[in-house]
Amino acid sequence: MDTAPTNTSPAGPVTAVIVVAAGSGQRLGYGMPKAKVPLGGDTILTHALRGVAAAGIAQQICVAIPPGDTELHALCDAFARDLKAEHLRAPAPGGGQPPVVTIIDGGSSRAESVRAALAALLPATEAVLVHDAARALAPEAVFHRVAHALAAGAQAVIPVIPVVDTVKTVEPSTGDGAAIAPEIVTGTAARETLRAVQTPQGFDLATLRRAHEAAAAFDAGQAAAVTDDAMLVELLGVPVHAVRGASQSLKITTPLDLIIAEGLLEGPLGARWVEG
Numbered sequence: 001m002d003t004a005p006t007n008t009s010p011a012g013p014v015t016a017v018i019v020v021a022a023g024s025g026q027r028l029g030y031g032m033p034k035a036k037v038p039l040g041g042d043t044i045l046t047h048a049l050r051g052v053a054a055a056g057i058a059q060q061i062c063v064a065i066p067p068g069d070t071e072l073h074a075l076c077d078a079f080a081r082d083l084k085a086e087h088l089r090a091p092a093p094g095g096g097q098p099p100v101v102t103i104i105d106g107g108s109s110r111a112e113s114v115r116a117a118l119a120a121l122l123p124a125t126e127a128v129l130v131h132d133a134a135r136a137l138a139p140e141a142v143f144h145r146v147a148h149a150l151a152a153g154a155q156a157v158i159p160v161i162p163v164v165d166t167v168k169t170v171e172p173s174t175g176d177g178a179a180i181a182p183e184i185v186t187g188t189a190a191r192e193t194l195r196a197v198q199t200p201q202g203f204d205l206a207t208l209r210r211a212h213e214a215a216a217a218f219d220a221g222q223a224a225a226v227t228d229d230a231m232l233v234e235l236l237g238v239p240v241h242a243v244r245g246a247s248q249s250l251k252i253t254t255p256l257d258l259i260i261a262e263g264l265l266e267g268p269l270g271a272r273w274v275e276g
């Protein structure tokens with residue numbers, strides 16, 4: 001393994017990284033959970049876990065996988081063994097320990113997977129990063145920017161990138177308009193104020209727990225509208241800080257995304273952790 005698996009920021013809060021990998025991956029069309037889909041000779045989840053380990057910010061890595069998926073369970077076990085073996089081969093100079101790897105059953109939604117992981121964190125945990133396994137190539141520099149903002153006092157921090165497209169709001173067409181096109185434009189958002197949001201998203205643990213406790217009471221419609229953790233924290237009125245994300249952190253969702261991710265690994269950028 002070519003990564004530095006030990007925690008390299010002992011001065012920061014005790015930190016866990018939750019990796020949510022319990023999705024079905026239907027949009028990718030591989031007929032298997034996305035975490036298992038091959039990428040650059042490994043799986044999407046392997047790349048995501050290596051990225052977390054390489055960042056060296058976590059005392060615990062908690063992975064949510066589809067319930068009963070023995071293959072992914074074995075993959076996570078092997079990853080944990082590799083971390084320990086690497087630590088024995090090359091102990092960290094400051095005496096840091098490799099992160100504890102915890103494997104849990106995910107839930108039926110992303111938010112439920114996060115809630116299940118929050119219940120499995122080590123008691124000493126003070127800060128938590130929540131990361132989509134689907135953002136398998138997130139550079140370690142992004143983890144560092146998020147962790148530094150937390151260490152500087154942020155209760156919530158997200159990585160973002162500028163939006164290059166013009167973004168409009170629409171609603172279904174009615175009346176004569178419906179014969180012309182299915183939707184009609186209702187407005188144009190001011191692009192300079194828009195940001196595309198990525199993971200890992202970082203939180204003070206108590207704040208994220210409070211946000212998810214509030215969300216547990218949502219009705220089905222409200223629950224379906226929850227697409228990230230930061231929006232739950234926003235609902236509490238807690239400021240959410242934004243740091244620079246990276247284009248390599250793309251969420252592998254469609255076959256085109258997978259082609260781009262393969263290209264990032266094989267192309268002129270070469271190494272896995274190039275900052276962009």
Ligand code: C5P
Binds near residue numbers: 020131132135
């Ligand atoms: O479905 P979506 O693309 O929003 O999923 C984002 C991340 O959340 C993925 O890494 C996926 O594996 C994870 N997820 C999960 N549990 C679910 C649904 C999604 O861990 N029930």
